[in-house]
Amino acid sequence: MSFWEYANPRRFMAFTDRVMGPAFVLAAVALSVGLVWGFFFTPNDFRQGSTVKIIYLHVPSAFMAINIWVMMLVTSLVWLIRRHHVSALAAKAAAPVGVTMTLIALMTGAIWGQPMWGTFWAWDPRLTSFLILFLFYLGYMALWSAIEDPDTAADLTSVLCLVGSVFAFLSRYAVNFWNQGLHQGASLSMDAEENISDVFWFPLLVCLAGFFFLFLALVLMRTRTEIRKRRAHAITLRERAA
């Protein structure tokens, strides 16, 4: 039973029936343990004070925001090459979750940087690239909703996702180039996790797992919803045709 067997909606629904429940439970456990551990049981940073606690939200959501787009890119490729409907619907289902993660990353990043920059938004290159990613998510979701025929929508959004990924990547480095001119990089750069001592590191890993399982559970549920929508759509088509 090759992996591609799950591309058949019926098998996918049966398989995810068993997986979705545990995924939600794992997400809930990991998230609560990670956040509580990080929020209550880790010391404040001597330089940043308690704002360091924001990494437990910012780093996982930023990580997920980027990787959900990569997942959408892969599923779009799978749709274009092997024409598996479930793959295209998974991409459509993942977009709102990706947009939420990007919003969380933006919001927590702005709050985290505020004490250091003096303002909530100082066009830091990393945060700005998340703002650009947010725009790409918006465009992607808008294109899905603008097209009636499901297959046409899947094809066009896949092409947009491919092209968009290249430009998102270009923007990521263009922003670095553009911001050097304004002021030297933030003293505490966003990728603070390199220089984090172990006491912060473990809760962060648990939070990361929590965010991942939450994404997994949400995208499985939303994909099932999309499959059901397509199924109902197919039935109404046949009723009209009969």
Add this chain to the structure above:
Amino acid sequence: MKGLLIRDLRLAIRAGGGFGLALAFFLIVVILVPFGVGPSQGVLAPIAPGVLWLGALLACLLSLDRIFATDFEDGSLEFLATAPVPLEGVVAVKALAHWVTTGLPLTLAAPLFGVFLNLPAGGFGWLVASLALGTPALSMIGAFGAALTVGLKRGGLLLSLLVLPLYIPTLIFGADTVRRGVDGLDAGTPLILMTGITFGTVALLPFAGAAALRVNLR
């Protein structure tokens, strides 16, 4: 293919709107800025490169949704699809026709508009160079966006939402080239990076655009 270009240019001239529209819009945007930010040279000069580039970018965006829409509505696109001409070529020629009717006039008129914004002397040469090498990318990306949204209701609005984020790298490097030119710094690096993006889009996007057209013609 040459015939298609000549036909599109002739249509643009006959319609009268082609050349003038984008230029008029660009002029209006540039003139409005001082009313918004105040006339003092100290304010205008530093933002002149960015405003000129933004004006050119928005002027390009304005005429994008007409690239395929008229041909789609009157059935020419279907006939083109069955003609012995590659659809990728059609997308490239349409982008070229759009560039000739909008990108090129904007590039030539930009220095004049730069005067309105007190653009320092050092910037004029770089402004024309960056626009000349950047606007083809704007037309090509725009043609791809137009191919994606041809035939959709309210396609024009969706087109700008899809295309503007794709314009960001070109805008950043283009405006930065002019800014560095004004400050006397080395403006070659951003110019080369932007030109690289332009060559990349002109080489690859016709294929994505043609794929989108085939889907929309179904």
Add this chain to the structure above:
Amino acid sequence: MPDLGTYAVEVSLAYGVSLLLLVAIVALSVAQARRTKRLLDEAEARWKK
């Protein structure tokens, strides 16, 4: 409660809004799932008749 010091407002704001967004996306997904399932069951019932 941990001593959040001078940035108590910021940290709690960050946590509050983030959790709000997470709850929102989960609630939205669950609501959509239920509504679609109901619509599908109705459609299937109609179709089987």
Add this chain to the structure above:
Amino acid sequence: MMEVLLRVADLVCARGGLTVLEGVSFEVSSGSALVLRGPNGSGKTTLLRTLAGLQPAVAGKIFGTDDAVAYAGHADGLKGTLSVVENLTFWGGLFGFGDIAEALEAFHLNDLAARPAQSLSAGQKRRLGLARMLVTGRPIWLLDEPTVSLDAASVELFGQAVRRHLEGGGVAVIATHIDLGIDADVLDLSTFRASTPQGGVFDEAFE
């Protein structure tokens, strides 16, 4: 035996994700025409667009249509601001087929030659749209309701043009309800209606 220019083997066509025609098979040899009949929505346009390559077939094979097809849909593909001659010259040039005199003559468009297309009547525009077929030099004509908004005289003109095309060894597949005065075998599409129109993958119930 006349050479078969167009052959279709158990073709399956879909529209908007729903299968409309299945098991369509026919052959059209050079010099003959095929008229498609069937109620509205029976898939005439879908079949023609699939033959023209504008739409991928769900299944089945089509032989003889690469670079050999000229498809005239409901729209005439004319640019209003260009004159009759300019429109025809453009399409002729694109298909690499020089002279447009024959097309102008065939549809009595000579006296309208210099007029911009937008000033023509619906019937004249339709004649110009059909004149384009002559300019493509393509052997297989696919025509979808060609005689819409044509008066009797123009229908006769169109019939002559098609007859001349067939005598020249060409082939025509025409979806129409009226008699064009050419002997053509008829294909009734209702016999190929998809029995259970499946929506494809999303068809089996899985609750």
